[in-house]
Amino acid sequence: MKFTSSLIKGKLIKRYKRFFTDIEVNNKTLTAHCPNTGSMMGLLDKGNDVWITKHNDPKRKLKFTLEMIKVKKRIIGVNTHRANRIVEHGLNNKLIAEFKSIKNIKAEFKYSDDTRFDFLCDKKILEVKNVTLLRDNNIAQFPDAVTSRGSKHLKMLINSIKKGYKPYVLFLTQIQNINEFKIAKDIDANYYKDYIEAKKAGVNFIAYRCYLSSKEIKIEKKINIINE
Numbered sequence: 001m002k003f004t005s006s007l008i009k010g011k012l013i014k015r016y017k018r019f020f021t022d023i024e025v026n027n028k029t030l031t032a033h034c035p036n037t038g039s040m041m042g043l044l045d046k047g048n049d050v051w052i053t054k055h056n057d058p059k060r061k062l063k064f065t066l067e068m069i070k071v072k073k074r075i076i077g078v079n080t081h082r083a084n085r086i087v088e089h090g091l092n093n094k095l096i097a098e099f100k101s102i103k104n105i106k107a108e109f110k111y112s113d114d115t116r117f118d119f120l121c122d123k124k125i126l127e128v129k130n131v132t133l134l135r136d137n138n139i140a141q142f143p144d145a146v147t148s149r150g151s152k153h154l155k156m157l158i159n160s161i162k163k164g165y166k167p168y169v170l171f172l173t174q175i176q177n178i179n180e181f182k183i184a185k186d187i188d189a190n191y192y193k194d195y196i197e198a199k200k201a202g203v204n205f206i207a208y209r210c211y212l213s214s215k216e217i218k219i220e221k222k223i224n225i226i227n228e
Contacts, residue, residue: 001082001089002216007051007067009214015044021066023050032064036078039145041133043069043076051075051214068212075212076132077174082217083130084118086210087172090219091121097222098168098206099124115156124166127153131173131207133184139226140173140207141184143191151191154198161202169198171207173223181207182226 013022013029021034032052034040049070055063067079087096088107094100102121109120119126133144143150157167171181185192199205211220 001086001218003053003067003214005053005055007053007214008064010050010052012044012046012048012050012069014046015040020062021050023052023064023066025052030064031062032066033060033062034066034078035081036066036132037080038132038143040078041144042135043071043078043132045071071134074134074176074178076134076176077210077212077217078132080130083128083172083174086174086217086219087118087126087128087170090208091119091126095219096170096206096208098204099126111156111160115153117153117157123164124168125157125160126168126170127157128170128172131171131181132175134175134178135184138179140171140175140178140181140209140223141187142171142181143184143188146188147191150188151194154191154194154203157203158198158201166204167202168204168206171205171225172219173207173209174212174217175209176212178209178223180224180226 010023010025015021019034021032023030051068052064090096106120109117117125118128131140131142133141160167183192207223207225208219209223
């Protein structure tokens, strides 16, 4: 997934009211939209290098969007709205080994009246979870806050097996040069319990890291999931 406009580098001042971030660029303060509604644990230290995009849409109240933050010498993609586009690019370009042979891709698959999954690829359901939490230097983690929605998805994925689907959860790790992933069970013990239950029931879990630069973000390689 290539950026359609050049990224602007700055320094993080603060995030507030969840959707706003103040960024220092060339000694000026710009306010950028923060498209990540999660806790963004560990990402929001004042002075962190950040990259933002500028938009010319006159209907937008904020002309800038926060895209990436540098933490512990690693660039991390924080725009959750881009996650599915990154995965769709990966599906179309055969970058995800488990989905190389698929013929049909349907985004926003309506599974039931109250449940949608990110993709249906032939008979494979694919649910994407964006990963930005980095507490240990070499281990990415999810979730960064309690996720009842995530637990609901796992229960529905178990249900889908009975209907003949093959369900997958893809932990899309937008953290530069990371090699391992695990569930943050200390943050959400219920999600960890549901993860173990889903795994035993036949839900497939995979984790891929991204290549991140000022020009593009794309799926780079599969990484190891640590099971505790």
